[in-house]
């Protein structure tokens with residue numbers, strides 16, 4: 391499946407979707423920054439390749455006209471190893487995040503109330519399913535403070551035998567792979583919906599998840615951790631990191647803590663998850679041996695480009711956000727509302743990835759449909775397209791009523 395396929399599903403099977411509008415109030419409270427490559431691993435003897443951007447003081451200078459600006463999530467990648475906190479205090483998940491994105495689907499963000507267990511992945515990262523959040527918000531969100539905390543745990547649990555860069559990247563990989571597993575379960579539900587034309591994801595799957603959450607029977611969270619351990623090890627190939635992550639998982643709440651135990655029996659447990667979710671969605675069907683599902687392993691394959699839907703998210707007023715060496719700019723929504731007033735820009739139609747607008751002189755302007763701030767380069771390009779002659783900073787500081 392690809393992004394365009396979700397558009398087709400959305401058009402043809404609207405009954406399986408439930409569009410959630412998150413409004414615009416989030417913008418003042420949180421920053422969303424894209425991660426260019428969530429699976430990136432820098433091997434340690436290639437450290438120099440990390441220095442792809444100029445030094446801090448240069449980063450915030452005005453770029454030349456056609457100079458490409460560094461993706462902002464990549465700056466977070468670069469400075470992450472230096473920001474790993476030494477104290478091990480679990481960061482509070484911003485109440486704004488749980489208020490806006492909290493839900494009963496698997497992968498939804500939850501505050502840390504699981505003491506004495508370690509915070510499960512959803513206190514540090516979360517997944518927004520396309521069944522609820524297509525087209526704008528769906529994808530994987532890694533709280534930056536959560537990645538830093540887990541990196542600190544990897545350092546601590548490995549007795550500081552792991553380099554900081556490796557700890558940071560391993561924490562990001564682990565949380566990404568865990569949340570990507572929730573996406574795979576959603577894709578499995580979608581395939582069943584395709585044949586039955588009924589909303590299994592938001593009914594049977596969600597009910598099954600909620601019935602088992604917090605118990606050892608919550609197979610989805612155990613498998614999520616198992617898959618994250620397995621895939622992180624494949625990428626990082628460090629026994630010290632693997633042992634540290636396994637220790638973190640072992641101390642997770644019931645269900646999540648099965649991650650290690652499920653490792654050698656991953657496929658069998660996933661077959662059980664498939665059969666149980668199927669049964670919950672279609673209770674009148676006779677129960678079969680879960681091993682039946684082993685015959686069709688591709689049913690859990692994710693959308694091809696999920697790794698293009700990964701973001702860091704952090705509170706705009708957090709101490710870390712204030713230390714970031716760049717200026718967040720303007721969200722697509724704020725840009726269009728300003729341009730509607732300034733140049734009478736009019737919406738033509740919504741595309742899968744872009745909104746298409748036109749100027750009074752019939753010039754077509756495409757504006758991305760995503761929740762992130764638009765980069766300064768793109769903003770300049772759009773101002774030119776709508777024939778505004780003012781500079782970017784003047785435009786940004788202009789108050790429009």
Ligand SMILES: [Zn+2]
Pocket residue numbers: 496497511512568569572611614
């Ligand atoms: Zn999870």
